[in-house]
Amino acid sequence: MPELIDKHAAYIRLKTEAQTHECYESKEAYNRAARIIDQMRTIEAEPARHGYWIFGNTNTSSWMKCSECLKSQSGQTATFSYCPNCGAKMDGGADNG
Ligand SMILES: [Zn+2]
Structure with missing residues (x-):
């Protein structure tokens, strides 16, 4: 069964990770990943019981x-x-x- 993650939490996690990198390329890679997550289609999901x-x-x-x-x-x-x-x-x- 597929498992779902919280889109907003993933976005915040990637943006936070970007802040920890000094190197521009690394920082930009995390920012780019955050933008991709932010643009992805979502579905409504109920927390698993x-x-x-x-x-x-x-x-x-x-x-x-x-x-x-x-x-x-x-x-x-x-x-x-x-x-x-x-x-x-x-x-x-x-x-x-
Ligand atoms: Zn039951």
């Missing part, structure tokens, strides 16, 4: 639910790496992101 499966059981059955949307899933869903309800990637939660 990260979660984990919460498992539990009662006397009669076991259950699991998504840590992000808290929707219960059937037992077989545990093998999925994404929540079929909200799309959260099951890689351990936001701290893993």
Whole structure:
């Protein structure tokens, strides 16, 4: 799955990097890269959701639910790496992101 970056953050990072170079050619290369980033087409993107499966059981059955949307899933869903309800990637939660 492609990963996206923040265009504005990339632009600022390149402009900041340009300031650290004394050499005109290096400075201009970073400034040119920043201009290219600035001119690139953008898409609207939602931040990725990260979660984990919460498992539990009662006397009669076991259950699991998504840590992000808290929707219960059937037992077989545990093998999925994404929540079929909200799309959260099951890689351990936001701290893993
Ligand atoms: Zn979910």
